[in-house]
Amino acid sequence: MTGGSPEYHSELLDPVVLSRAEHGISREGISDNALKVLYRLNSAGFDAYLVGGCVRDLMMGLHPKDFDVVTNATPDEVKGLFKNCRLIGRRFRLAHIVFGREIIEVATFRGHHQSATTKQNEKAKETLGKQSQEGQILRDNVFGTIEEDAERRDFTVNAMYYRVTDFTVTDFARGMQAIKDKRLALIGDPETRYREDPVRMLRAVRFAAKLNMRISDESADAIHHLNSLLSNIPPARLFEEVIKLFISGQGLETYKLMLEFGLIQPLFPQLAPLLVDPNSRESKFIEQVLINTDNRINTGQRVTPAFLYAAFLWYPIEEHCQKLMDEAGLIQFDAYNIAMNDVLHRQIQRIMIPKRFSSMMRDIWQLQLRLPKRFGRRAYQLLEHPKFRAAYDFLLIRGQIEGGSLLELADWWTEFQEADVEQRKAMLIKLREEEGGQTKRPRKRRSKKRPKPQQ
Incomplete structure (x- = not known):
């Protein structure tokens, strides 16, 4: 069209x-x-x-x-x-x-764009109302x-x-x-309306989840073959729209509808291939994050978009990091930092993430590498980190999904936070012993040799 x-x-x-x-x-x-x-x-x-x-x-x-x-x-x-x-x-x-x-x-x-032809001259039409060759409305000030x-x-x-x-x-x-x-239907021809503004596809799934409605067959069918049009939407506008999707109290149900209609791919192209298997750790992780987010919102607790975006990009970062280590021979620390930058850069081509959120995302990701390093003063220093709580919550969900040593690490931090001073000391001593090392003895100060008295 x-x-x-x-x-x-x-x-x-x-x-x-x-x-x-x-x-x-x-x-x-x-x-x-x-x-x-x-x-x-x-x-x-x-x-x-x-x-x-x-x-x-x-x-x-x-x-x-x-x-x-x-x-x-x-x-x-x-x-x-x-x-x-x-x-x-x-x-x-x-x-x-x-x-x-x-x-x-x-x-x-709002008026119809064809009215600009009869009521105004062509120059005014260009100024007040404008559509792309694909039918997307670029300017909409025709009254x-x-x-x-x-x-x-x-x-x-x-x-x-x-x-x-x-x-x-x-x-x-x-x-x-x-x-x-309980029926959600577009006014007019669905294909025309989605082409005018592809964000309507996101609004359809959001309203369906929020209002517990079924999207009409005509309005639903058009989404399947037009979802790629979302890539034409400016990244800055999509940031606000995605927040509405997942920080509404019905994030999990909205996410399931997005999977059904193929709307994850145009928004999170690096994540979508990892969600093909609904039983994969990636799928379970995203679902658990959304369950927790819905629970917090519905009980009046605060949430931040940074945590959600950090979760959506976590496994793409892990995958890219491993690839850099295998193919370029980089050590984990260097590969991890490059992977964070690469994945975030690709994501903001689709959804512009403000710096105040991307900075927190980086803190959450970087702390995932630091949380296993608990010896000496490190455990106490990590507790004082301003983003420790968010990173700990992130680790806890990872542990619940992946189990094994990751769950043990999350449980250790849970116990360490609740322990008193002596219990924390005992936990750190036990940790070093379990890791095969020995507790360091305090260094004895070398006494300076006093000069012999002259006779």
């Missing part, structure tokens, strides 16, 4: 207006700041609605993390109404209205009506608009029925 105007199934867009009694959304479940934005836009004479995931989640009895607003006001008009507003994005211009830590995102109704905006939404469950002036929800694509059927 070449670039051109998207085609939509107009029969899907049969708007139904639901009263407050029919949808059950209450203002008590809506962010006060989102309500402020809606009221001010309405007071200024603009139409404004809550839209997308927040409306969907409210209708499903969930608690939205974010509240998105859509309006017929342009980004510049929105900015004129709010002093705390900043405009972001080039491909997709948005207004962010900042209330402390909460940001209310405001978008202008339109609420009906056009609904057609431009990705999934039927996301094309519902809540209006605070009369408390109604306008359901354009039978989203309410899709929720009841």
Whole structure:
């Protein structure tokens, strides 16, 4: 398919207006700041609605993390109404209205790209809306009506608009029925929609896992032969999208769907070949990391993307390190450092990992080589390392999966952390004896020979 105007199934867009009694959304479940934005836009004479995931989640009895607003006001008009507003994005211009830590995102109704031909001249079309030869939308600032905006939404469950002036929800694509059927379907032709924005494939598996829905056959089939299009997405954008996939509380289920639809390969090409066997240590390791991550998120504990990325790239590093040792004759230390650099460099060609995370990843990896070296003061020094806890957790999962000496090492560190001062000394003495060495005796200071007194 070449670039051109998207085609939509107009029969899907049969708007139904639901009263407050029919949808059950209450203002008590809506962010006060989102309500402020809606009221001010309405007071200024603009139409404004809550839209997308927040409306969907409210209708499903969930608690939205974010509240998105859509309006017929342009980004510049929105900015004129709010002093705390900043405009972001080039491909997709948005207004962010900042209330402390909460940001209310405001978008202008999107129009179809073919409308740019009739409403604007060709130069304006190039500036506001642009597609690649493959159909991918490169710039998307063509504004339109609420009906056009609904057609431009990705999934039927996301094309519902809540209006605070009369408390109604306008359901354009039978989203309410899709929720009841637990069915996730794209609006329009799936191949066209995925080509417009390949990230929709990632959103499909994320929503399916989060909402416990089944991806419709038409929307699912297209993913299998279009998943390679993800390699066209800028690496910086993919970093944020991948975080949403795995730090959502349903990371394991999302990962399984990604394997099913072949979405690991375009994102983690060095890892994908190692996951062919679901019973391999690599597969079990990734699954256990995601299980632990889901548990932490769902119990209110903090997680860091650095740990996940370190896990996804660990076995590619091990494999590359061994290859360098075998083929180039390098010692482990040198091969390991080269392998870390090579694997990380290849990965950031697909997903840009900010330095604040890649630095922590390196610490976790390097400590895997240092943790077995526990003699003398080294064990105490490692305990003081700022990334020791993350590296220990990493080692613990490796030990659980691989067993043997690695599990013994992890158990040793578990015991050492909980031991008191005397117990730690005894553990280090026992360790040296088990390793075949002997405890070092303290060196005796040589006394200086005093000069003989002169007679």
